[in-house]
Amino acid sequence: MSDDLQALIDSLPDLGGAVLVTLQMTLGGAVLAMLVALVLGFGSRTRSLWVRGPSRVVIEFFRGTSLVVQIFWLFYVLPVFGFKMEALAVAIVALGLNYGAYAAEVVRGSVESVPTGQWEAATALNLGPFHKIRRVIFPQAWALMIPQLANLLIQLLKGSALAFYITLHDLYWWIDELQRDTRDTFFSYGCGLVLYFVIAYVLTWGMNWLEERAKRRLGRGTRPRLRDVFGLKPGVPTEVVRVKGGVA
Amino acid sequence: MTNTSNGTPAIEFRDVVKRFGDNVVLDKLNFSVAQGDRVTLIGPSGSGKTTILRLLMTLEEANGGLILIDGDPYTHEYKGDKWVEIPEKRRRVVRNRVGMVFQQFNLFPNMTVLENIIEAPVHVLGLSKKDATDRAEQLLEQVGMPDKRDARCTQLSGGQQQRVAIARALAMDPEILLLDEVTSALDPEIVADVLGVLRDIARTTDITMLLVTHEMQFAREVSNRVLMFDHGQIVEEADPETMFTNPKHERTQEFLKAVLGG
Numbered sequence A: 001m002s003d004d005l006q007a008l009i010d011s012l013p014d015l016g017g018a019v020l021v022t023l024q025m026t027l028g029g030a031v032l033a034m035l036v037a038l039v040l041g042f043g044s045r046t047r048s049l050w051v052r053g054p055s056r057v058v059i060e061f062f063r064g065t066s067l068v069v070q071i072f073w074l075f076y077v078l079p080v081f082g083f084k085m086e087a088l089a090v091a092i093v094a095l096g097l098n099y100g101a102y103a104a105e106v107v108r109g110s111v112e113s114v115p116t117g118q119w120e121a122a123t124a125l126n127l128g129p130f131h132k133i134r135r136v137i138f139p140q141a142w143a144l145m146i147p148q149l150a151n152l153l154i155q156l157l158k159g160s161a162l163a164f165y166i167t168l169h170d171l172y173w174w175i176d177e178l179q180r181d182t183r184d185t186f187f188s189y190g191c192g193l194v195l196y197f198v199i200a201y202v203l204t205w206g207m208n209w210l211e212e213r214a215k216r217r218l219g220r221g222t223r224p225r226l227r228d229v230f231g232l233k234p235g236v237p238t239e240v241v242r243v244k245g246g247v248a
Numbered sequence B: 001m002t003n004t005s006n007g008t009p010a011i012e013f014r015d016v017v018k019r020f021g022d023n024v025v026l027d028k029l030n031f032s033v034a035q036g037d038r039v040t041l042i043g044p045s046g047s048g049k050t051t052i053l054r055l056l057m058t059l060e061e062a063n064g065g066l067i068l069i070d071g072d073p074y075t076h077e078y079k080g081d082k083w084v085e086i087p088e089k090r091r092r093v094v095r096n097r098v099g100m101v102f103q104q105f106n107l108f109p110n111m112t113v114l115e116n117i118i119e120a121p122v123h124v125l126g127l128s129k130k131d132a133t134d135r136a137e138q139l140l141e142q143v144g145m146p147d148k149r150d151a152r153c154t155q156l157s158g159g160q161q162q163r164v165a166i167a168r169a170l171a172m173d174p175e176i177l178l179l180d181e182v183t184s185a186l187d188p189e190i191v192a193d194v195l196g197v198l199r200d201i202a203r204t205t206d207i208t209m210l211l212v213t214h215e216m217q218f219a220r221e222v223s224n225r226v227l228m229f230d231h232g233q234i235v236e237e238a239d240p241e242t243m244f245t246n247p248k249h250e251r252t253q254e255f256l257k258a259v260l261g262g
């Protein structure tokens, strides 16, 4: 056990860098995923078949092929065609496209659950198509989509561990090194569990905070209680909250 | 309210066809509304009243015929003898003249009362924020809610929300105002407030109004023309006095009997 601790202490200097790589992948991947999700999510519900068709194909493609294969493909196959990216960029792109495809469905679903009366009122006021979405529809859909996006974000964090296979020195790499040094799987992977859990917890906080803020902006503000922000459970879907709120 | 027109009707339907699947709701409907007219549409459920207003707001697409606003084609036009859709860009110019108030208010919950009202004037009409706000305050005064400017819509009662929705529509300075059963979702005791606001607008402006309502007394007071619809066709047309006291058509008599509980 003291050997374990010694190995842990010895590897601590690398931990910061490793966590940083994991965070870069997670946050970079999340931002890209959100952009992808917005484009594909709105794209898959336009009237024009020329936009809707490709959007659906891309969504199904990235949801239907495994993340590992996508990462390997981008890292090992694409350079064959003379297109080489750094490992970190590969990880971000793969995570962004893969989780973006899932998030696109979340975006589409939330947008569809904004009452049609909202679109119609926006048309009656003659707001332009983009303006309608940006100022009226999206702010309402956003509150609905955050809990599901929070789940995807945690999955994305865990998915980022695959980047270890394309030479990145991320958190998973660090855990693997620790395991090699100590030859103690229980100890090293135990550390792994704790570290991933702590990061996931912090991300969940952030998302809970965003959700509370979004709900407040819709005037459904239960004033944020600490329990709501720091609680581990993903928030209750906003729709349910609204139904309850209507009775009160 | 008399006809202040220069001859061109504010609204004209020419052979308008509207189908939902196999259900032909409007079959070559023709009618026109003069500028400044206040027209009430009555008729049994499913007779197409809402559909007419929704076509005028471009919330539905016609399957044939022309809808003209001040003589301008709005949704479709004939090029030669080809019936073609008018591009959104041109539609928007015409749509600016039309406003609508909905049964369910449809205020934007992510905005305050003031923001709801000035959103379109600022971003569509290009008013300065200050001018739009001044005008909004004036309108809130007019609909009897001067102190609710910064309230969230979700904190307002139904009657208050509907009054804000009316102010929001008026803020766009529409030439034509469409009102589809705007008091149907309200508690009986606040219906009178909202009708009072509309009566006031009818009295003080020359906006062309097209309204669907079950409030016959109100229809009688504000409108100068009543159209009785059945199966998407006008079966009778008269001034309110004649229509409500001495309807000619049998369908109208039955309908009014049912509504007025006489």
Ligand SMILES: Nc1ncnc2c1ncn2[C@@H]1O[C@H](COP(=O)(O)OP(=O)(O)OP(=O)(O)O)[C@@H](O)[C@H]1O
Binding pocket: B020, B023, B025, B043, B044, B045, B046, B047, B048, B049, B050, B051, B052
């Ligand atoms: N979105 C839709 N899809 C299919 N059918 C529709 C749709 N909207 C209206 N209809 C049909 O069109 C017909 C006319 O409906 P509309 O709503 O215009 O009637 P209305 O006169 O407003 O009736 P009410 O007094 O009940 O409001 C009805 O048969 C209705 O079922």
Ligand SMILES: [Mg+2]
Binding pocket: B049, B050, B051, B212
């Ligand atoms: Mg109707």
